[in-house]
Amino acid sequence: MESSTRKAVTPKEALNDLENKILVITGAGISAESGVPTFRGTGETWQGRHFTELANPVTFAAEPRLIWDWYLYRRNVVAVRGPNPAHVAIAERARRVPGSITLVTMNVDDLHEQAGYTDHVTHYHGSLWHNRCTACGLEREERSLAYADLPLSPCCGALERPAIVWFDESVSTEAFCRTQIGLMSADVVLIVGTSGAVWTAVQYAGLAMSRGILTIMVNLEQTRVPSHYFLQGKAGEVLPELLGGA
Ligand code: APR
Secondary structure (H helix, E strand, C coil): HHHHCCCCCCCHHHCCCCCCCEEEEECEEEEEEECCCCCCCCCCCCCCCHHHHCCHHHHHHHHHHHHHHHHHHHHHHHHHCCCCCHHHHHHHHHCCCCCCEEECCCCCCCHHHHCCCCCCCEEEEEEEEEEEEEECCCEEEECHHHHHHCECCCCCCCCCEECCCCCCCCCCHHHHHHHHHHHCCEEEEEEEEECCCHHHHCCCHHHHCCCCEEEEEEEECCCCCCCEEEEEHHHHHHHHHHHCCC
């Protein structure tokens, strides 16, 4: 849909126009109503250590047991939680027109998948449920909720680390390319539940707006993420109304 020919539409009209391609970017706020702590606000520290220190390769090199205990704690939190209406609304919208949504999440939980989203989910910052070999980089799905000893990779017998993108690390080429492709084909960008503290959402929202792509932000509070429309509220309440069909 070219910006020059775009008739004035509301966020709901744009998101329910089944000819539109949508790039959806979600952050920790979309999982908050599932009981998964967000980073900035409730989940900032664990055992007295700030998450920016825990999600860090330097700390992992020095204290691998501590870091694994933090991720195992987070696995145990997510293991007893489920998707909320926000996750379900996105899955339902995608089901109406398969392939119409590019879903990129900064979250490492699998609540989008649990909600029945069956297209590809791009986990921009990795996945709680994957381990990575520190010798060869191979990743594998792994759902243990406890490790008596630090996990060793079946491929190399080397220490495994969480397959998470830590601070000062780069996003995978695949995640970057999938997001760029989603942006290039998007008629609408929907950003949900992110503070913008990490540049990702700010960057993509800015790129979208510079290209005249309708950009909609749903969040509990105003942030530095730019958008054409800012819809303040809980994702679990706003998204079912927003995406729930014409
Ligand atoms: N509905 C909508 N928004 C919500 C809700 C809710 N129910 N609850 C909280 N929020 C909002 C908060 O107001 C906040 O702006 O979600 C945002 C969560 O922000 P952060 O905790 O900073 O999470 P996020 O933006 O996803 O962090 C991005 O930073 O720590 C790194 O890699 C980590 O992926 C993470 C990245």
